[in-house]
Amino acid sequence: MTARLSDIAAQAGVSEATVSRVLNGKPGVAAGTRESVLAALDVLGYERPVRLRRRSAGLIGLITPELDNPIFPAFAQVIGQALTRQGYTPVLATQTPGGSTEDELTEMLVDRGVSGILFVSGLHADTTADMQRYDLLRGQGVPFVLVNGFSEHVQAPFVSPDDRAAMQLAVTHLVSLGHTRIGLALGPRRFVPVLRKIEGFQLGMKEKLGLAPEESAALIQHSLYSLEGGQAAATALIARGCTAIVCASDMMALGAIRAARQQGLNVPKDISVVGFDDSPLIAFTDPPLTTIRQPVQAMGQAAVRALLEEIGGTPAPHSEFVFMPELVVRGSTASGAKRAAVAERGV
Numbered sequence: 001m002t003a004r005l006s007d008i009a010a011q012a013g014v015s016e017a018t019v020s021r022v023l024n025g026k027p028g029v030a031a032g033t034r035e036s037v038l039a040a041l042d043v044l045g046y047e048r049p050v051r052l053r054r055r056s057a058g059l060i061g062l063i064t065p066e067l068d069n070p071i072f073p074a075f076a077q078v079i080g081q082a083l084t085r086q087g088y089t090p091v092l093a094t095q096t097p098g099g100s101t102e103d104e105l106t107e108m109l110v111d112r113g114v115s116g117i118l119f120v121s122g123l124h125a126d127t128t129a130d131m132q133r134y135d136l137l138r139g140q141g142v143p144f145v146l147v148n149g150f151s152e153h154v155q156a157p158f159v160s161p162d163d164r165a166a167m168q169l170a171v172t173h174l175v176s177l178g179h180t181r182i183g184l185a186l187g188p189r190r191f192v193p194v195l196r197k198i199e200g201f202q203l204g205m206k207e208k209l210g211l212a213p214e215e216s217a218a219l220i221q222h223s224l225y226s227l228e229g230g231q232a233a234a235t236a237l238i239a240r241g242c243t244a245i246v247c248a249s250d251m252m253a254l255g256a257i258r259a260a261r262q263q264g265l266n267v268p269k270d271i272s273v274v275g276f277d278d279s280p281l282i283a284f285t286d287p288p289l290t291t292i293r294q295p296v297q298a299m300g301q302a303a304v305r306a307l308l309e310e311i312g313g314t315p316a317p318h319s320e321f322v323f324m325p326e327l328v329v330r331g332s333t334a335s336g337a338k339r340a341a342v343a344e345r346g347v
Contacts, residue, residue: 004046023049027139031313034141042199061109061117062090063102065095069225069251070279071294075120075147078300081108086308090113099109103133116143116307124158125149128190143310145303149192150320157306158320159299163193164200166292166325170246170274172205173290179244179272179336180209183237185256186248187225195220197276221250230255231262232289234273236262243271243336249250250282253289257332264288267333287331295323 005016012019014033021029022037029037041048060083064072072094080090091114093105100108102123109117117137123129124146131153135145138155147159167184174182184201186194198220205216221236223229230252237245238259247253253275260271267273267287275282275291282289302321309315 004258007044007048008037008040008046012036015193021139025136025140026134031141058087058089059091059112059114061091061093061106061114062120063093063105063109063117063122064093064120065122066097067094069249069277070281071249071277071296072120074280074296075300078297079118079120079304082301082304085105086304088262106133106137109162110137110142112143114310116145117142118303118307119146121148122146124151125192126190127151127192127195132206143307143315145307146308147299147303153194155318157303157310157315157318159303159306160193160322161294161299162321162322163196164203167197167200167246168204168207169325170276170292171208171328173329174246174272174274174333174336175208175243175337177244177272177333178238181240181242181244182209182219182338183240183242183245184220184248185223185230185231185232185233185237185245185252186220187222189222194248201246225249227251227253227255227258231259234259235263237267238271244274244333245271246274246276248276249288250277250279250291252276253291253332254285257285268332272333272336274333278326283328283330285332289328290333291328293326293328295325299323 005019008019009016014037018029018033019037022034038048051101062076062079064076067073076092083090092110093109095102095105123150129153134154134156145157145159150158150160170183180221187195187196202213202216205211219240219242221233221331223233230247234256245256247256253273256273257267260267265271275289278291278293
């Protein structure tokens, strides 16, 4: 093995340590140097390790969470169409509870020689996750782009909605309807989009209602990103006297509506509910859901452009492309005067 390293290093004009880093998929090697080492392997007749073999120019991996939440199929459709228009074939890899993990799906895609990978709402959004997994992926020469979530420790392009602005839009809308007791239902605190939504919510509550962060913190309820999670969070917030609830996903918002109805409350007459995403078909719920529209089309196309630039050898700097969301007012929000008056009478 020592002789092989020596031969490869001499052929490529680099150190044996550099050859070792390339062969083991370690980060910290320039793209040109990595290519020189791989070319030396080919010239000397050595077989490339599986993960370093020439990549299929036509395949792009797309890793998403479960597909139960309709926002993820929406992203997959936009990204898939954009890739197809550019002559690429998307390979969709979906995580499932108790099934394949993000790391296992990544390994599968790399072994199949994809030219790059797009991650939607992956571990890059989890502040407790080890970001070294992305350094290792880059060390294998696989370009990637990360959607929804940000980490200063990962050298890659990121694409996100402006979660802070989204919550300010929701709070402003509800305050304009007369609501002063507004709750926020969202997922676990460890996720970057959750932390950003909290910041935007508390800023909006301070600017519009004069509530200090510690006061608005009492109106925040963490749960799961699911219908059941939204129902549980809303039940807790209704018990705290909230006349309106902002939810971090449309699925959670549907759960909040269910919780209100179970307590004999009418949406929007007694309590207003705002979702987040503007998922497909959400306009046809009962009542049609007021929500914050995540700019899926623009975000998906931007993610594809950034990845193709990475693949083409002109990588984007370590940066985040942030897209402004849009408030879509429908039938699940209305004046908060009635229930607020009832609450004040202690009924």
